[in-house]
Amino acid sequence: MLAECALCGDEAELRGSHIIPRFVFKQLKGSSASPFLRGYENPDERVQDYNEELLCPDCAEHLNEFESPVAGYIYHPYQRGNSTSFSHDDWLHRFHVSVNWRLIHSDLSEWENLPRHQRETVEDARDIWHDIILNDEPVHKDPFTHHMVLFSDLELRTDSAELPERWEFY
Ligand SMILES: [Zn+2]
Numbered sequence: 001m002l003a004e005c006a007l008c009g010d011e012a013e014l015r016g017s018h019i020i021p022r023f024v025f026k027q028l029k030g031s032s033a034s035p036f037l038r039g040y041e042n043p044d045e046r047v048q049d050y051n052e053e054l055l056c057p058d059c060a061e062h063l064n065e066f067e068s069p070v071a072g073y074i075y076h077p078y079q080r081g082n083s084t085s086f087s088h089d090d091w092l093h094r095f096h097v098s099v100n101w102r103l104i105h106s107d108l109s110e111w112e113n114l115p116r117h118q119r120e121t122v123e124d125a126r127d128i129w130h131d132i133i134l135n136d137e138p139v140h141k142d143p144f145t146h147h148m149v150l151f152s153d154l155e156l157r158t159d160s161a162e163l164p165e166r167w168e169f170y
Pocket residue numbers: 005006007008009010055056057058059060
């Protein structure tokens with residue numbers, strides 16, 4: 001069935017896209033949480049293999065151009081314990097943008113319930129990030145900051161409900 005691609009807007013046979021990249025989930029050991037997503041309470045069951053028909057094949061391929069170097073040059077070397085320092089290029093910023101853009105578009109996302117001024121900020125981010133990942137706008141046009149903190153395996157000792165608000169980890 002043809003539907004509109006969330007990124008380029010073309011009518012296409014959409015592909016199931018992971019909202020949180022699959023390579024991240026391959027490393028999870030039952031301690032993931034993302035309050036941004038409704039799957040929070042049962043993250044492994046509900047989010048791990050969760051995907052949505054969001055992107056046309058071309059856009060899915062395009063986003064993969066940012067995902068592959070993050071997996072190959074940062075994530076896996078770190079997980080193997082080989083590296084703690086990494087060289088990177090724009091693809092790292094574009095990767096962060098693409099994940100956050102997918103979170104905004106996800107059916108699981110709950111930002112529509114935020115107060116109006118926060119909703120407007122999310123809408124601004126969505127539009128700016130859309131241009132950065134679809135039209136290859138330079139990343140310096142992104143006024144938002146993204147942080148990626150790498151951890152070894154974590155064991156969750158705090159009740160999920162006690163975690164700070166807007167704390168995301170995968
Ligand atoms: Zn597309």
